[in-house]
Amino acid sequence: MSKEILTTKDLHLYYGDKEALKGINLNFDAKGITALIGPSGCGKSTYLRTLNRMNDLIPNVTITGTIKFKGQDLYAPSADTVQIRKEIGMVFQQPNPFPFSIYDNVIYGLRIAGEKDKEKLDAVVEKSLRQAAVWDEVKDHLHESALALSGGQQQRVCIARVLAVSPEIILLDEPTSALDPVSSSQIETTLLNLRHDYTIITVTHNLQQASRIADRTAFFMNGELVEVDQTKNIFMNPAEKQTEDYISGRFG
Amino acid sequence: MxxxxxxxxxxxxxxxxxxxxxxxxxxxxxxxxxxxxxxxLSWHFLTAPAKAFLKGGGVGIQLYNSFYLLILAMLISFPIALGAAIYLYEYAKDNWVTTTIRTAIEILSSLPSVVVGLFGFLFFVVKLNLGFSILSGAFALTFFNLPLLTRSIEDSLRTIDTTQREGGLALGLSRWETVTRVILPAAVPSILTGVILSAGRVFGEAAALIYTAGQSAPALDFTDWNPFNISSPLNPMRPAETLAVHIWKINSEGIMPDAKAISSGSSAVLVLAILLFNFAARYLGKRLYKRLTSA
Structure with missing residues (x-):
């Protein structure tokens, strides 16, 4: 139990009157990769976005239940969303580097936090880009615009940007769905390298991807968590019929 | 068929x-x-002061006044417009207050400039006792310019993708930091273009200035930069006929023998200046955008 870093209990989310999440109970151990799978509109992205309070940006959202990060209630009135998002970083579906240089993109969080030491920043840039497995490709043009990179490189720079603020948890919202297969597999390699040091939760539409990289897989449907287990079990021997139907492509 | x-x-x-x-x-x-x-056009025409009765006058002072007024008006209106646009687009909730503000801005931006001018005359010149002065003119121009500029900056902010805002917030930046450190820098080229284009409109504005900045251009001493002296170019309390007002005035009551020539010359200067603003806006906007976005 003590290894659990993030717990959700009876989580409901409403867009206006529409109930999008219907009582999710799901816990995450520290380190490793968990994949959230399920048909479109099943609530997996919505769920992911409750974990760093990105849903706060959408008007008319009501959330009940509790999410605790290392024992702290993320939705307590005293919770500091800025701090939460530093510890729980996020990578989006569409690579969204800022229109600045690669270097500036990676150190943006730190620089705004007030870090000025050039050597330290240089070191963080190199370390983060290496961790994101994109260093060799960009090290000679760190001061060129990140928008000139390919989609896959941009996405890895975005991962590096998140790593630079040293979060404990990294949320990824379909990080490869806008990328070509080669770039996707590079992102997968990146994630596999990171799984020993970070708690990674990724939403994916790509079942093969889930089976390749995830330690655990959670299957969502119609706003409910149907099943969560070791990835191997979900794919080889699911407990629920719905899971089996989805995995075998009978719907969704 | x-x-x-x-x-x-x-x-x-x-x-x-x-x-x-x-x-x-x-x-x-x-x-x-x-x-x-x-x-x-000649160097003499661009720099010499105007003559009321004789031929051979220039538009030097009017030209200077136009730029000075433009800069003052921009200095006052830009920060306000920027703040208003940021509030409206980044912070304001979608409720009736916001809608009311937007409608007010919409109405203000379609206000005929002569109405703005008369309001400026009654309020700044008479009520606040600022007289026919650069300051009254600058305030009137601010009224004229604010709604247009606010809308143009808001449009610039709108062009920045939501994913950029999410990216900033997800990095643990506060809303304010996201706006000032991510969104604004990204929007700078487009904001700059908007500012320069609105500068062109302000530069050519006459109706709002006739009753506020006045229709006379007292001689200026370009060696005196003490803003408190009446003949100093920097003095904001002196009346200041601008180029656009000058054109209007020459054509309605000019009695110098070369009135037609001066009016034509002034119009050419005005048009050239505005063309210059437009080209500068496109050029700078493109260049900045390129610098910020690609290698």
Missing amino acids: INPKTQNKIAIGTLYGVAGLVVLILMALLGYILISGLPQ
Whole structure:
């Protein structure tokens, strides 16, 4: 139990009157990769976005239940969303580097936090880009615009940007769905390298991807968590019929 | 019965014709202004003070006044417009207050400038006792410019993708940091373009200034930079006829023998300045955008 870093209990989310999440109970151990799978509109992205309070940006959202990060209630009135998002970083579906240089993109969080030491920043840039497995490709043009990179490189720079603020948890919202297969597999390699040091939760539409990289897989449907287990079990021997139907492509 | 292909041809032909007509009218207008105005231009014309009764006067002071007023008006209106636009687009909730503010801005931006001028006359010149002065003119121009500039900056902010905002927030930046450190820098090229274009409109504005900045251009001493001296170019309390107002005035009551030539020359200067603003806006905007976005 003590290894659990993030717990959700009876989580409901409403867009206006529409109930999008219907009582999710799901816990995450520290380190490793968990994949959230399920048909479109099943609530997996919505769920992911409750974990760093990105849903706060959408008007008319009501959330009940509790999410605790290392024992702290993320939705307590005293919770500091800025701090939460530093510890729980996020990578989006569409690579969204800022229109600045690669270097500036990676150190943006730190620089705004007030870090000025050039050597330290240089070191963080190199370390983060290496961790994101994109260093060799960009090290000679760190001061060129990140928008000139390919989609896959941009996405890895975005991962590096998140790593630079040293979060404990990294949320990824379909990080490869806008990328070509080669770039996707590079992102997968990146994630596999990171799984020993970070708690990674990724939403994916790509079942093969889930089976390749995830330690655990959670299957969502119609706003409910149907099943969560070791990835191997979900794919080889699911407990629920719905899971089996989805995995075998009978719907969704 | 016309077949669709012929119909298409007729439609395209008509559209080309209409577009061509617009271009033609514009070219004719520009051509006329430049052909009749350019021969009047000389260093003397651009720098010498105007003469009321004799020929050979210039527009030096009017030209200077136009720029000075423009800069003052921009200094006042830009920060306000920026703040208003950021509030409206980044912070304001979508409720009736916001809608009311937006509608007010909409109405203000379609206000005829002569109405703005008369309001400026009653309020700044008479009520606040600022007299016919650069300051009254700058305030009137601010009123004229604020709604346009606010909308243009808001549009600039709108062009920045939501994913950029999410990216900033997800990095643990506060809302304010996201706006000032991510969104604004990304929007700078487009904001700059908007500012320069609105500068062009302000530069050519006459009606709002006739009753606020006044219709006289007292002689200036360009060696005296103490803003408290009445003949100092920097003094904001002196009346200051601008180039656009000068054109209007010469044509309505100019009694100098070369009134026509001066009016043509001034128009050419005005048009050239505004063209320059437009080209500068496009050039700078493109360049900045390129610098910020690609290698």
